[in-house]
Amino acid sequence: MKLLITGFDxxxxxxxxxxxxxxKLLPDSIRxxxxxxxxVPTVFGQAGETLKQAMDIHQPDYVLCIGxxxxxxxxxxxxxxxxLMDGRIPDNAGYQPFDTPVxxxxxxxxxxxxxxxxxxxAIREAGIPSFLSYTAGTYVCNYLMYELLYLIDHHYPNTKGxxxxxxxxxxxxxxxxxxxxxMDLKTIASALENAIEAIAENETDIQANxxxxx
Numbered sequence: 001m002k003l004l005i006t007g008f009d010x011x012x013x014x015x016x017x018x019x020x021x022x023x024k025l026l027p028d029s030i031r032x033x034x035x036x037x038x039x040v041p042t043v044f045g046q047a048g049e050t051l052k053q054a055m056d057i058h059q060p061d062y063v064l065c066i067g068x069x070x071x072x073x074x075x076x077x078x079x080x081x082x083x084l085m086d087g088r089i090p091d092n093a094g095y096q097p098f099d100t101p102v103x104x105x106x107x108x109x110x111x112x113x114x115x116x117x118x119x120x121x122a123i124r125e126a127g128i129p130s131f132l133s134y135t136a137g138t139y140v141c142n143y144l145m146y147e148l149l150y151l152i153d154h155h156y157p158n159t160k161g162x163x164x165x166x167x168x169x170x171x172x173x174x175x176x177x178x179x180x181x182x183m184d185l186k187t188i189a190s191a192l193e194n195a196i197e198a199i200a201e202n203e204t205d206i207q208a209n210x211x212x213x214x
Contacts, residue, residue, distance in 0.1 A: 001032055001033050001034070001061045001062075001200075002033065002034045002036060002058055002059070002060040002061055002062070003030070003033045003034070003035055003036065003060060003061065003062040003063070003064060003196060003199065004036045004038060004054055004055065004058055004060035004062070004063045004064070005023050005026065005035060005036070005037055005038070005063075005064045005065075005066065005192070005196075006020075006023070006037075006038045006039070006040045006051060006054075006063070006064075006065045006066065006144075007019035007020025007021070007022065007023040007024075007037075007038075007039060007040070007065075007066045007067075008020060008039070008040055008041070008042045008047070008066075008067055008068065008140065008141075009039055009040070009041055009042055009092070010042075011042035011068075011089075011091070011092055011140070012089055014068075014070075014172060016169070016171070016172065017042075017068050018068055018166050018167070018168065018169035018172070018183075018185060018188055019066040019067050019068050019166060020039045020066070021169065021185055022066065022166060022169075022185060022188040022189040022192055023037050023039075023066055023189075023192070024037065025185070025186065025189035026189060026192060026193060026196075027193070030193060030196045030197060030200065031196075031197055031200035031201065032200060033061075033062070033196065033199075033200050035196070036054070036058050036060065038050070038051070038054050040065075040144065041092060041093075042091055042092045042140050043091045043092050043093045043095070043140065044085055044087075044091050044093075044095055044097060044140055044143055045095075046093065047140055047143065047144045047147070048143070048144060048147035048148075048151075051063070051065070051144065051147065051148060051151070052151055055151065055156060055159070060159060061158070061159060061160070062114070062159065062160050062161065062199055063148055063152075063159060063160075063161040063162075064114065064161070064162060064163070064164065064192075064195070064196065064199070065141075065144050065145060065148060065161075065162075065163045065164075066163070066164050066165075066166060066192065067136075067140075067141035067144070067163065067164075067165050067166070068141075068165070068166060068167075068168065069137075069141070069165035069166065069167065070167070070168045070172070070180075071167075071168075071180070071181060072165060072166075072167050072181060073129060073167060073181035073183075074128075074129035074130050074131050074167065075123055075128060075129065075130045075164060075165070075166050075167070075183070075188065075191040075192075075195075076130065076131055076132070076133035076164065076165045076166075077112070077114070077116040077119045077120055077130070077132055077133065077162065077163070077164050077195065078112060078116070078133050078134075078135075078136040078145060078162065078163040078164065078165060079111060079112055079116055079132055079133065079134050080109050080110070080111050080112070080134055080135075080136070081109060081110050081112075081136050081142050081145035081146035081148075081149060081163065082108065082109045082136075082138070082142060082146065083101045083102050083103060083106050083107065083108050083109060083146060084099070084100070084101065084102065084138050084142070085097040085100045085101070085102055085138060085139075085142075085143055086098060086099055086100070086138040086139075087138070087139055087140075088138075088139065089139075091139075091140055102143055102146045102147060102150070103146070103147075103150050106146070106150050109146075110145075110146060110149035110150065110153070111149075112145075112149070112161070112162035112163065113149070113152065113160040113161055113162065114160055114161065114162035114199055115198060115199060115202035115203075115204065115205035115206065116132055116162060116205060117132060117205050117206050117207075117208045117210055118198040118199075118201070118202040118205055118206045119164075119194075119195040119198045119199065120132050120210060121198070121206060121208065122194040122195060122197060122198035123191045123194045123195055123198075125194075126190060126191070126194045128187055128190060128191045128194070129183075130191065131210070132210040133165060134211075134212060136163055136165070141163065141165065144163070145162070145163035148161045148162075148163070149161060149162075160199075164192065164195060166183070166188045166191070166192075167181050167182055167183045167188070168180065168181065168182045168183070169182060169183065169184070169185045169188065170182045170183070170184055170185070
């Protein structure tokens with residue numbers, strides 16, 4: 001079986017992106033899964049096209065996309081993607097959408113088809129902070145998660161997919177305000193490996209309360 005895992009290139013004012021840097025540290029196989037690594041551009045539209053091309057070529061059983069969420073202190077599997085693009089900053093091609101749907105013919109939202117609660121639990125059991133997120137934002141990360149699940153819905157019914165946000169890596173916060181959260185890159189990569197192990201081991205998600213109170 002195969003798992004395609006993607007990470008974005010640097011965007012905004014950053015010269016590095018922990019998403020793909022952590023992906024590069026992963027082994028080439030985890031449990032019974034062959035791991036296929038792919039860097040995607042932080043560009044609306046182009047990121048989805050790059051992903052689709054890779055899915056057409058590799059026909060993966062699972063797809064896991066990784067993105068940077070600067071300001072978060074934990075590794076956060078995403079539960080839901082919404083049909084909305086609204087860029088606080090332009091993407092790497094200069095495009096800055098405003099209240100624009102990802103897909104005109106798509107539903108308001110898609111839920112991850114990966115065992116996200118089992119992934120959170122596995123990461124925590126490894127001693128790494130993790131929680132389940134119910135918002136992937138409105139930037140290219142949410143776009144790619146939504147596009148992935150749209151592609152699965154319309155073209156790849158036997159594939160399961162989802163998204164994980166990771167914090168800044170330590171070197172990124174050296175000149176940021178005191179208290180800016182970060183995580184060591186090797187720890188981020190370990191968390192991703194734990195999450196993939198949970199994907200391999202859980203055909204369905206575990207039953208656990210991980211909801212938010214706000």
